[in-house]
Each structure stands twice: as C-alpha cells, then as structure tokens.
Amino acid sequence: MQPVRRHPWRVGYEQAVAIQQRLRAQLRLEPPARPPETVAGLDVAYSRRTHTLYAAAVVWRIAEARVLEVRHAIVPCRFPYIPGLFSFREIPALVAVLERLASRPDALVCDGHGIAHPRRFGLAAHLGLLFDVPCVGVAKKRLWGIELALGPERGEVAPLLDPHTAAPVGALVRTRSGVKPVFVSPGHRFDFDAAVELVLRCAGRFRLPEPTRRAHQETVRLLRTHDPKRPAVRERRYPDYVERQPGAAANA
DNA sequence: GCGACAG
DNA sequence: ATCTTGTCGC
Numbered sequence: 236m237q238p239v240r241r242h243p244w245r246v247g248y249e250q251a252v253a254i255q256q257r258l259r260a261q262l263r264l265e266p267p268a269r270p271p272e273t274v275a276g277l278d279v280a281y282s283r284r285t286h287t288l289y290a291a292a293v294v295w296r297i298a299e300a301r302v303l304e305v306r307h308a309i310v311p312c313r314f315p316y317i318p319g320l321f322s323f324r325e326i327p328a329l330v331a332v333l334e335r336l337a338s339r340p341d342a343l344v345c346d347g348h349g350i351a352h353p354r355r356f357g358l359a360a361h362l363g364l365l366f367d368v369p370c371v372g373v374a375k376k377r378l379w380g381i382e383l384a385l386g387p388e389r390g391e392v393a394p395l396l397d398p399h400t401a402a403p404v405g406a407l408v409r410t411r412s413g414v415k416p417v418f419v420s421p422g423h424r425f426d427f428d429a430a431v432e433l434v435l436r437c438a439g440r441f442r443l444p445e446p447t448r449r450a451h452q453e454t455v456r457l458l459r460t461h462d463p464k465r466p467a468v469r470e471r472r473y474p475d476y477v478e479r480q481p482g483a484a485a486n487a
Numbered sequence: 488g489c490g491a492c493a494g
Numbered sequence: 495a496t497c498t499t500g501t502c503g504c
Contacts, residue, residue: 279494281495316495318492324495325494347493357493378493418493494495 236336239367242326246314251323255356258364262350264421266429267369271341272297274437276446277332277362278346279325280454282462286312289461290328291453294340295446297436302449307457308332318378319353322361329362342425342433343370344447349422349430351395351405353379359422370422371430372405373447377418380404388412389438392431395420406431410438417442
C-alpha cells in the first residue's frame with residue numbers, strides 16, 4: 236500500500252499548522268461507496284529511552300472476525316507530543332507500517348481523533364488523506380467538542396459537538412455496556428453514521444474495536460522484545476530465606 | 488491569568 | 495504514551 240501524498244521529513248510548529256490548514260480542505264466526508272469488508276487497526280508504542288516508535292497494523296476481515304495480515308515498523312521519533320499536532324508525531328511510523336502491507340484494506344481505524352479536532356484535522360484525517368483511503372478515528376479521551384449525554388448500553392451513541400458552531404464533530408460510542416465510551420470521528424472518506432457503524436461492527440468483547448486492540452497488543456510485544464527493560468540492579472539476596480527444594484516436605 | 492490538553 | 499506499586503475482581 237503506497238501513499239498518494241508525501242509527508243515531509245522535518246516539520247516545525249508553524250509549518251505543521253499550515254499543513255493541517257492546507258490539507259483539511261481536501262478531506263472527503265462522504266461514506267465509502269460500499270461498506271468496508273476489511274479494516275486495518277493501527278497503533279504505536281514508544282520507547283522514551285531510545286526515542287523510537289514501534290508501529291503495528293492488523294488487517295481484519297470483519298465478517299469472519301479474523302486476522303488477515305500483521306505488519307510492524309520501527310522508526311525514530313522526531314516530533315514532540317503536542318495535543319493538536321499529534322499526527323506529526325506518529326505519522327512517520329504509521330506510513331512505514333502501511334507501506335509494508337501487502338493488501339489494501341477497505342478502511343483504516345486509528346488510535347486518535349479524526350475531525351474531532353480544533354482544526355478539524357486529527358490523526359485519522361491526516362493519515363486517511365496521505366493514502367486517500369477511508370479512515371476513522373477512535374480515541375479513548377476527548378480532545379475537542381462538547382459531550383452530550385450517553386445511555387449505558389452497548390451500541391448507544393451520543394453526539395460530540397463543536398463548541399463554537401454546535402455542529403457535530405464526532406460521536407461517543409458505547410462499545411460495551413457500562414464501560415466508558417470511545418470517541419469516534421470520521422477522518423477521510425467517512426461520514427458520522429458510517430464511522431459509528433464501522434466501529435460497532437468491529438467491536439468485540441472489549442472497549443476498543445478488535446483491530447485496534449490487536450494492533451496495540453502487537454505494539455506492546457514489539458516494544459518488549461526490542462527494548463527489554465531490565466532491573467538496574469539485581470535484587471539483593473536474603474541469607475535467612477531458604478528456597479523450597481522441589482519435592483521437599485513443607486516443614487519439619 | 489486559568490484550565491484543558493488525542494498519544 | 496511511559497513510569498511505577500498496589501489493589502480489586504472474575
């Protein structure tokens with residue numbers, strides 16, 4: 236899978252904001268022509284110690300609830316975390332992992348917001364536009380918008396409204412009864428209803444949609460194998476404590 | 488000046 | 495997100 240637009244190597248703050256304002260005009264917020272059958276869940280883990288991003292993509296066939304493909308990418312981290320400019324931090328890793336996909340999924344599910352963003356250009360909007368692929372954002376916390384009341388049952392939905400215009404920017408979606416909702420917003424080539432529908436179709440037994448949840452697991456596994464943390468010092472020895480011998484009696 | 492602030 | 499120690503519940 237190849238991007239249709241290039242992302243610059245080095246980006247400063249003002250340039251990042253300018254890129255967002257230029258690209259957001261190109262977003263298409265209509266639903267995909269046909270309902271997605273395969274989606275790629277995406278996630279990134281960080282090593283603070285080595286300034287490295289560990290990205291994973293899990294391609295998922297919705298109808299069969301089955302993994303089709305898993306890819307990884309490891310890239311250096313070259314942009315700070317700034318709320319509102321989050322995509323510039325993770326996009327190099329996500330582009331790298333998507334370029335490794337053999338298949339072209341019908342849609343992407345990102346770990347972050349789409350247009351529920353102060354400039355209407357969150358990670359899912361940015362990434363969807365770079366590849367011109369349908370993309371939805373699923374975030375665990377709010378960045379932008381006013382939350383309307385949401386019922387407690389799985390499948391219930393409430394709007395997330397722009398603070399200035401009261402126009403919808405996304406939705407709160409209850410993916411599990413009695414569990415905190417997720418924040419769903421279209422990124423590119425999605426509208427609100429199709430985005431919510433896709434997230435619910437990908438929802439399994441957990442709060443996060445299954446493709447993203449599995450991508451997260453992959454990311455954690457990558458971090459653990461490539462950047463294992465070892466204790467700074469070995470735990471001290473305890474001279475008075477005697478290890479139980481295998482097969483020894485419990486006491487004398 | 489104060490609070491809010493995706494990952 | 496990462497770091498870090500413990501606690502609660504199936």
